[in-house]
Amino acid sequence: MTFLDILLQQSINGLMLGIMYSLVAVGFTLYFGVLDVINFAHGDFFMLGGFMALMLYAIAEAVGFAGNALVVVIYLFIGSMILTGVVGVVTERVCVKPVSKAPMLISLLVTLGLGIAIREAVRVLYPRGSDPKGFPTLMPQGSFNVGNIVIRYENLIIFGLGIAVIMAVNFLINRTKMGAAIRAVAQDGEAAMMMGVDLDRTIDITFLIGSAVAAVAGIMNGFYYGQTMFNIGAMMGVIGFSAAVIGGLGNIYGAIVGGILFGLLETFAAAALPYGAENKRVFAFLIVILFLVFRPTGILGEKIFERV
Amino acid sequence: MTEMFLTLEGVTAAYSNMEALRRVNVQVEKGKIACLLGSNGAGKSTLIKAILGLVKVVEGRITFDGEDITREKTHRVVRRGISIVPEGKRIFPKMTTIENLRMGAYIEQDEQAIEERLERVFELFPRLEERAHQIAGTMSGGEQSMLSIGRGLMSSPRLMIFDEPSLGLAPILVEQNFETIQRINEEGTTVFLVEQNASLTLEIASYGYVLQKGKVVAEGTAEQLTDSEVIQSAYLKS
Ligand SMILES: Nc1ncnc2c1ncn2[C@@H]1O[C@H](COP(=O)(O)OP(=O)(O)O)[C@@H](O)[C@H]1O
Ligand SMILES: [Mg+2]
Numbered sequence: 001m002t003f004l005d006i007l008l009q010q011s012i013n014g015l016m017l018g019i020m021y022s023l024v025a026v027g028f029t030l031y032f033g034v035l036d037v038i039n040f041a042h043g044d045f046f047m048l049g050g051f052m053a054l055m056l057y058a059i060a061e062a063v064g065f066a067g068n069a070l071v072v073v074i075y076l077f078i079g080s081m082i083l084t085g086v087v088g089v090v091t092e093r094v095c096v097k098p099v100s101k102a103p104m105l106i107s108l109l110v111t112l113g114l115g116i117a118i119r120e121a122v123r124v125l126y127p128r129g130s131d132p133k134g135f136p137t138l139m140p141q142g143s144f145n146v147g148n149i150v151i152r153y154e155n156l157i158i159f160g161l162g163i164a165v166i167m168a169v170n171f172l173i174n175r176t177k178m179g180a181a182i183r184a185v186a187q188d189g190e191a192a193m194m195m196g197v198d199l200d201r202t203i204d205i206t207f208l209i210g211s212a213v214a215a216v217a218g219i220m221n222g223f224y225y226g227q228t229m230f231n232i233g234a235m236m237g238v239i240g241f242s243a244a245v246i247g248g249l250g251n252i253y254g255a256i257v258g259g260i261l262f263g264l265l266e267t268f269a270a271a272a273l274p275y276g277a278e279n280k281r282v283f284a285f286l287i288v289i290l291f292l293v294f295r296p297t298g299i300l301g302e303k304i305f306e307r308v
Numbered sequence: 309m310t311e312m313f314l315t316l317e318g319v320t321a322a323y324s325n326m327e328a329l330r331r332v333n334v335q336v337e338k339g340k341i342a343c344l345l346g347s348n349g350a351g352k353s354t355l356i357k358a359i360l361g362l363v364k365v366v367e368g369r370i371t372f373d374g375e376d377i378t379r380e381k382t383h384r385v386v387r388r389g390i391s392i393v394p395e396g397k398r399i400f401p402k403m404t405t406i407e408n409l410r411m412g413a414y415i416e417q418d419e420q421a422i423e424e425r426l427e428r429v430f431e432l433f434p435r436l437e438e439r440a441h442q443i444a445g446t447m448s449g450g451e452q453s454m455l456s457i458g459r460g461l462m463s464s465p466r467l468m469i470f471d472e473p474s475l476g477l478a479p480i481l482v483e484q485n486f487e488t489i490q491r492i493n494e495e496g497t498t499v500f501l502v503e504q505n506a507s508l509t510l511e512i513a514s515y516g517y518v519l520q521k522g523k524v525v526a527e528g529t530a531e532q533l534t535d536s537e538v539i540q541s542a543y544l545k546s
Contacts, residue, residue, distance in 0.1 A: 177414070184400055184411050190362065191398040193382040194391075196415035196463065 005148040010271045011264065016155055016224065018263025019162035023217035024240030025247065025255035026169055027210030033186030033250050034206045035092075035100040037107045041115035042214060043237020045088055049215025050135075050228040051122050052080035057136055069138045076138075077161075080219055081212035088211025089204050091118075097203060115233065123230040132229045135222040158220045165216050166256055172209065173252055182206055186250065214240075235281075242288045248298030257299055262288070313338040313467060313498050314359070314390075319368030321351075321358040328354040330522045331368065336467070341489070341499040343509045345533075346519035347542065352502045353395050355519070356471050360385050360392065372467070387415050391465035395472050397456040401445030405436055408444050408455055412462030421464070429458040432488065450481045457488060468492060469500045474508070486512055510534050 024046050031039045053076040060072060095114055099107045123129040139154040173179040181202045184192035193199050221236075222228045243262045247254025262284055269283035270276045276283070292298075314336040321329040328351045336342040346352045357363040359370055361382045370378045377385050386392075391412075400408050409429060413422045430437040433454040439447060444455055453473065460468055470489060474482040482505070490512045493499045503509040510516065510530045518526040518538055526538045533539050 180403075180407065180411060181414070183403065184414075187400045187402055188398055191394065191400065192411070193362070194360065194386060194394060194398070195411045195459075196383045196386040198381075198383045 002148070006271060009149050010267045012149065012151065012155075014264035014267035015260060016159050016162075016263070017266060018260030019159060019166065020217045020220050020224070020259070021236075021239055021243045021262050022166060022256040022259025023162060023213050023220075024236055025243035025259045026166075026252060027214050028241050028244035029247070029250055029252055029255040030173075030182070030206050030210045031096075032244075034182060034189075034203050035097060037096060037100045037111065038104075038241065039096060040108065040111040040237055040241070041091065041096075041118060042111075042210070043235070043240060044115040044118040044233035045084055045211045045214040046218040046221070046236045046240070047228070047230065047233035048087060048118060048122065049080050049084045049211075049218030050222040050232075051126060051133070051218075051230070052083045052215065053077070053219045053222065054133055054135070054228070055126070056080060056083075073138050077216060077219060080215045084215035084218075085208040085212035087118075088207045088214075092203065092207040096207075115237065119230055119233060126230070129230055132227045134227050135225075137226075139223060154223060158223055161216070162220060165213060169209065169213055170252065178202075178205060239281075242285065246288060246291060246298055248300040251298070251300045254298055254300035261299075311338045312336065313373060314500065315369075315371045316355070316358070317369045317371075319355075319358055319370060320366040321354055321363045322366050323354075323363065327366070328363070328522050329358060332519075332522070332524055334517050334524065336498060336500050337515065338498055339493075339496070340515065341493050341501055341513045343501040343503060343513035343516040343530075344519055345503060345506050345509060345516060345539070347504060350519040351522040352519055353471055354522075356392065356394075356469055356502060359390070359469070383415075386463070389463075389466035390469065391460045391463045391467070392469045393456050393460040393471065393473060395475060397452045399444045399452050399455050399459065401443070403444055404441050405439050405444055405447075405455055406441065408459050409436075409462050412459035415463055422462070425462050425464060429461055432461070432491075433458055449476060450478070453477055453481065453485060457485065461492065465497060467498045467500065469502070471502045472504060473501075474503060474505045482508065506533075506539055510539075 024042065027042050028038065031037055031042070056076055056079045060066070060075065066072070091114055095110055099110045139157050141154065143150050143152040173182060181192065181197045182205070184195065184197060185199060185202050189199060239262060243258035244255045245258070246261060247256070247258030265284040265287050266280045270280040273279065273283060312335045316332055316334040319329060319332045320327060332355065334344065334355070344352055344355065354363055358365050361380050365379055369376060372388055372390060377388065400411060403411065409426060410422065413425060416422055435451060436454055436458055439451060444452065447455065457473070473485045473489065477485065486508050489499060489501060501509055501513060510533055513530050515529055516527065516533045517524050518533065526533065526536055528536065
């Protein structure tokens with residue numbers, strides 16, 4: 001393999017991961033827009049999405065609903081998005097919205113606590129919840145070559161799905177009336193209410209979208225690595241938050257760009273640096289830190305507290 | 309027979325523990341322009357927030373078109389046909405002119421009606437049509453003021469409330485705004501105009517109230533107020 005091949009191969013892997021990170025980062029940005037909170041439990045919704053899919057799969061197996069793999073995959077995604085989305089809305093109402101007007105420190109503590117609660121609930125409630133959980137093989141296996149670059153079918157599907165979800169979110173936020181309400185609330189909540197926007201409903205919908213999209217990322221992650229675990233949300237939370245901040249918190253496109261950038265950084269570090277595989281995240285976070293020191297507003301942000 | 313469209317009866321409103329309105333009685337007659345005058349911090353914006361359910365109403369009753377709207381949620385009040393041009397314009401800075409205007413028609417489902425209203429707003433403010441796709445936050449103060457009024461018109465309101473539309477605008481633009489407000493009223497919309505600029509306001513209003521430290525200290529027809537002691541001394545001293 002030439003250097004260029006390696007570069008391309010890593011870019012593809014990095015893009016895959018990056019899309020996943022983008023999906024998580026979008027939630028951070030949306031929540032920050034409508035509620036001015038940073039929801040540190042968000043990474044655990046990513047984890048929850050994966051576990052909801054596992055649970056739904058176990059149920060399907062138990063009742064003998066195996067059928068067509070495509071149908072099962074669709075069922076897992078839709079089902080998990082709905083369940084995770086509902087948990088997202090319920091927790092928003094119970095403990096995120098009530099602290100959104102309090103000092104940042106309070107919402108920070110509450111959302112961190114919420115994340116731990118979700119994590120531990122999964123560990124305790126899911127059968128043998130402390131162990132890594134294997135993901136079923138439902139996607140076509142095998143791969144094809146483009147030149148010297150190997151592309152696995154499974155990854156291609158996951159990638160396509162991620163892109164589709166990102167485009168759907170973008171459409172929802174920027175092209176629909178519901179999205180206009182979300183953007184209006186992000187820019188000026190009181191003015192949005194004066195236009196007849198139901199603030200509480202809009203916040204609910206935002207959390208529904210944010211958690212459902214994180215669930216998609218969680219399932220993608222499960223298929224990609226072939227397994228998941230109750231504690232993967234903490235790291236993903238930090239990555240998603242970093243990606244959102246790199247992009248300029250509050251900016252949807254920024255979150256997408258930030259996520260992809262983080263994914264690329266990580267895979268290049270793993271491939272190119274000595275001991276890279278073990279330290280890829282150290283390297284990626286180092287770049288994030290340096291980046292924020294020199295450009296604290298993020299790539300697309302005009303100011304750090306920019307809105308959607 | 310005069311018909312009272314909007315009424316506040318003995319309304320007291322407070323921010324956490326601080327009372328900002330005390331037992332206020334105000335009435336807006338259907339089809340007319342009523343005004344509320346008062347200096348900075350008198351409680352004018354608070355009174356509007358009380359109508360819109362954006363501040364805690366401690367006591368009293370607010371009705372619109374005969375129905376009790378006290379403490380009703382903001383979006384519900386708006387859906388009854390009240391629209392507001394808020395203090396400081398409060399346009400959505402990252403949206404374009406068109407997007408802002410469409411937000412004004414958020415409660416309208418009928419796309420045909422929205423298009424017609426857009427045309428009407430553009431006819432009223434040709435400048436907005438030229439700026440249709442400009443990001444609102446990058447427009448001049450005068451243009452943003454037009455946009456805020458245009459946005460308020462987009463819901464085709466029965467009552468339109470203006471909170472200090474003259475604030476921070478050059479005199480020529482203020483006059484234009486007041487002419488527009490008068491025209492909106494002549495075309496059938498009831499207006500409640502909240503202002504510090506007493507002389508211009510009393511020229512177009514038919515009835516008015518004067519607010520001081522959260523209390524109504526004077527009321528009367530525009531002529532009565534223009535001649536009154538409180539206005540002469542506090543607002544029209546020349
Ligand atoms: N959000 C708020 N929280 C606490 N006090 C407020 C708030 N808004 C206004 N006030 C106070 O209420 C009083 C009336 O304010 P306001 O209604 O804005 O006056 P006006 O619009 O006549 O200038 C003032 O003393 C002001 O400081
Ligand atoms: Mg005011």
